[in-house]
Amino acid sequence: MTAPASNPNPGATPWVAFVIPAHDEADQLAQTLAALHDAARTVLGEAACEVVVVDDASTDGTGELARSLGAEVVRVECRQIAATRNAGARATTAPILVFVDADTRINATSLGEAITVLQQGALGGGAMVRFDGHVPIFARVVLELVVVAFRIFQYTGGCFLFCRRDAFVAAGGFDETLFAGEEIELATALKRVGKQRGIAARKRFRIVRHRIVTSGRKVRAYSAWEALRLFGGLVWRGRAALRSRAGLEFWYERRPGAE
Numbered sequence: 001m002t003a004p005a006s007n008p009n010p011g012a013t014p015w016v017a018f019v020i021p022a023h024d025e026a027d028q029l030a031q032t033l034a035a036l037h038d039a040a041r042t043v044l045g046e047a048a049c050e051v052v053v054v055d056d057a058s059t060d061g062t063g064e065l066a067r068s069l070g071a072e073v074v075r076v077e078c079r080q081i082a083a084t085r086n087a088g089a090r091a092t093t094a095p096i097l098v099f100v101d102a103d104t105r106i107n108a109t110s111l112g113e114a115i116t117v118l119q120q121g122a123l124g125g126g127a128m129v130r131f132d133g134h135v136p137i138f139a140r141v142v143l144e145l146v147v148v149a150f151r152i153f154q155y156t157g158g159c160f161l162f163c164r165r166d167a168f169v170a171a172g173g174f175d176e177t178l179f180a181g182e183e184i185e186l187a188t189a190l191k192r193v194g195k196q197r198g199i200a201a202r203k204r205f206r207i208v209r210h211r212i213v214t215s216g217r218k219v220r221a222y223s224a225w226e227a228l229r230l231f232g233g234l235v236w237r238g239r240a241a242l243r244s245r246a247g248l249e250f251w252y253e254r255r256p257g258a259e
Helices: 029-044 060-067 081-090 108-119 139-153 166-172 181-196 226-242
Strands: 015-022 051-057 072-076 096-100 124-125 129-131 160-164 206-207 212-214
Touching: 015 060, 029 051, 029 060, 029 108, 051 060, 051 081, 060 072, 060 108, 072 081, 081 096, 081 124, 081 166, 096 108, 096 166, 108 124, 124 129, 124 166, 124 181, 129 139, 139 226, 160 166, 166 181, 181 206
Parallel strands: 015 051, 015 096, 051 072, 124 206, 129 212
Antiparallel strands: 096 160, 124 160
């Protein structure tokens, strides 16, 4: 594979920064970066952009692979997704931030819609997802319920979240007291910033129409009962459950068979 240039116009000021948090994602990252570069070339053309992979305590060569594929690499030892994403944002300068998970393939349609809603005055937004490959029926049902709820209330998962840098800073970035759910907290904070700036409620944070594809490897590794017990426990414990990695194995541990 030819390494793509992360900035097609290196003499220009970057316009969009793509931030990719990654822990031991050498098996996923090449596809993610290839899809990102294809989407960026289609939507941004010759406009300058930054691609930063935040290598969070990886031991599988994730950082080296990212460099070989043209990305800038920032090494951290956080093992906390909020802090990792914030580190990536700090390493960039572009006025538009796009956070993409390392196992997620974006497309030109969704990226184009994201740029459009920002140009229309939104402070941020996201996209709904589809899982790749086969996933259990319970996972497909739960996903569609979440999609309906997120579209109604205008929230997004962290797989693909975009925002204006000034709004991101005003919102305080991702909440580093949380080990999960930080994307919901950021969306809420961005909406508050939008309200302070007098932006209409439905225009502050926008969910684009088209979905992106993310890996279904985690849900393939859990039975319906295990998933119910895990997420039921989180609901029972409330927000306090998100302030420690304990009990958040779904996000922070790679199960055998989670491919």
